[in-house]
Amino acid sequence: MTRLTLSHVIFLAGTTTGYTTLSDAALRQLSFPLSASSSSSTEFDPFTGSLLSPILVPRVPGTPGHAAVQAHFINYIKSNLSPDWVIEWHNSTSVTPATGDKLVPFQNLIIKREPPGITRDREHEVEWLTLAAHYDSLYRPEGFIGAVDSAVPCAILLWALKELDKAIGRKWEAWEDDGLEQAKGVQVVLFDGEEAWVQWSGEDSLYGSRALAEDWQNTKYQDGSSRLDTISLFVLLDLLGAVDPTVPSFFGKTHWAYQNMARVEQRLRDLGLLESTPKAGKFLHDTDRSNWNFGGYVEDDHVPFLRKGVDDILHIIPTPFPKVWHTMEDDAKNLDVGTVKDWAKIVTGFVGEWMDLEGHFEGVETGTEDEKGRYSEKDEL
Numbered sequence: 001m002t003r004l005t006l007s008h009v010i011f012l013a014g015t016t017t018g019y020t021t022l023s024d025a026a027l028r029q030l031s032f033p034l035s036a037s038s039s040s041s042t043e044f045d046p047f048t049g050s051l052l053s054p055i056l057v058p059r060v061p062g063t064p065g066h067a068a069v070q071a072h073f074i075n076y077i078k079s080n081l082s083p084d085w086v087i088e089w090h091n092s093t094s095v096t097p098a099t100g101d102k103l104v105p106f107q108n109l110i111i112k113r114e115p116p117g118i119t120r121d122r123e124h125e126v127e128w129l130t131l132a133a134h135y136d137s138l139y140r141p142e143g144f145i146g147a148v149d150s151a152v153p154c155a156i157l158l159w160a161l162k163e164l165d166k167a168i169g170r171k172w173e174a175w176e177d178d179g180l181e182q183a184k185g186v187q188v189v190l191f192d193g194e195e196a197w198v199q200w201s202g203e204d205s206l207y208g209s210r211a212l213a214e215d216w217q218n219t220k221y222q223d224g225s226s227r228l229d230t231i232s233l234f235v236l237l238d239l240l241g242a243v244d245p246t247v248p249s250f251f252g253k254t255h256w257a258y259q260n261m262a263r264v265e266q267r268l269r270d271l272g273l274l275e276s277t278p279k280a281g282k283f284l285h286d287t288d289r290s291n292w293n294f295g296g297y298v299e300d301d302h303v304p305f306l307r308k309g310v311d312d313i314l315h316i317i318p319t320p321f322p323k324v325w326h327t328m329e330d331d332a333k334n335l336d337v338g339t340v341k342d343w344a345k346i347v348t349g350f351v352g353e354w355m356d357l358e359g360h361f362e363g364v365e366t367g368t369e370d371e372k373g374r375y376s377e378k379d380e381l
């Protein structure tokens with residue numbers, strides 16, 4: 001039987017909103033590894049960083065550079081994440097207008113960690129926070145790097161998993177399967193074949209995401225729902241890492257999630273934990289909307305999912321696009337490292353809140369039950 005202790009009541013209050021604010025101490029802790037006083041602060045160095053620099057090479061599907069980056073991802077995951085993360089490949093092939101009859105391989109990489117106690121008959125209950133970016137680079141101009149497009153977003157997502165790995169583990173160790181908790185999992189999808197080979201069109205673009213959306217629509221669970229139905233929120237990062245990004249809120253349905261991410265950014269700035277000083281004051285500037293007439297959206301890897309009914313989408317892409325977009329200048333030297341690290345902290349904070357990780361960071365004073373209760377109350381207002 002369920003013990004209804006005080007902490008349980010608070011916990012339930014938290015799950016009705018499904019989103020728990022992180023304390024200042026937790027935000028400080030997750031930012032620390034990227035601060036100057038940490039020995040791992042160089043992971044995002046574009047020239048020497050162990051995480052980012054190996055991705056900053058041409059990665060055209062089917063080429064050796066592409067395979068080397070795949071190997072780097074796997075190596076990073078295996079050396080930095082606990083073995084509870086499952087690595088899944090989703091491979092397809094397609095012709096492209098640039099390559100004639102030859103079939104080009106497109107290989108999406110999925111890294112996921114399932115909540116505990118999920119048996120096959122309960123797979124449909126898992127709500128996957130789905131974090132995505134594409135890792136392929138443009139076919140032409142030859143030698144194109146795609147640092148913001150989208151090497152940096154891939155690095156940010158892998159870093160977020162590494163940062164939150166232990167806290168997720170601690171949260172789930174303490175988990176009691178009383179049927180009351182939402183089964184929240186987290187998965188990262190690194191898409192292949194986002195770029196067009198000749199000219200952007202319905203057929204020449206989004207090769208990997210079109211194939212994956214199709215496959216997940218056809219992957220059915222015992223209750224008849226599909227793998228697409230288990231996506232609770234689809235967060236797509238693109239074109240991040242250049243100085244002064246301004247990212248609008250694209251979808252009314254997920255504007256609340258945008259606002260939550262913007263709140264994480266503002267709190268990190270107020271705590272002095274971010275390095276950048278963007279001209280607009282912040283990256284996520286579009287929080288206070290008087291009109292709910294959300295305009296168009298930018299075509300990207302979320303579109304095949306949107307077309308199949310996945311409409312909880314948060315697209316984190318600056319408009320206007322960075323000046324270097326689709327030019328040879330989109331390389332290591334034109335990244336703004338402060339901006340890169342700041343995005344990593346913002347995204348990680350958002351995921352930590354979504355996954356309700358408050359109280360599960362080691363060495364963070366979590367305060368009394370009363371204080372925790374106040375966080376939950378604040379969330380409900």
Ligand SMILES: *[C@@H]1O[C@H](CO)[C@@H](O)[C@H](O)[C@H]1NC(C)=O
Nearest residue numbers: 067070089090091106107108
């Ligand atoms: C899919 O592609 C990856 C990366 O090239 C490869 O390691 C894996 O073996 C492939 N899987 C299948 C089933 O072909």
Ligand SMILES: [Zn+2]
Nearest residue numbers: 138149195326
């Ligand atoms: Zn691109």
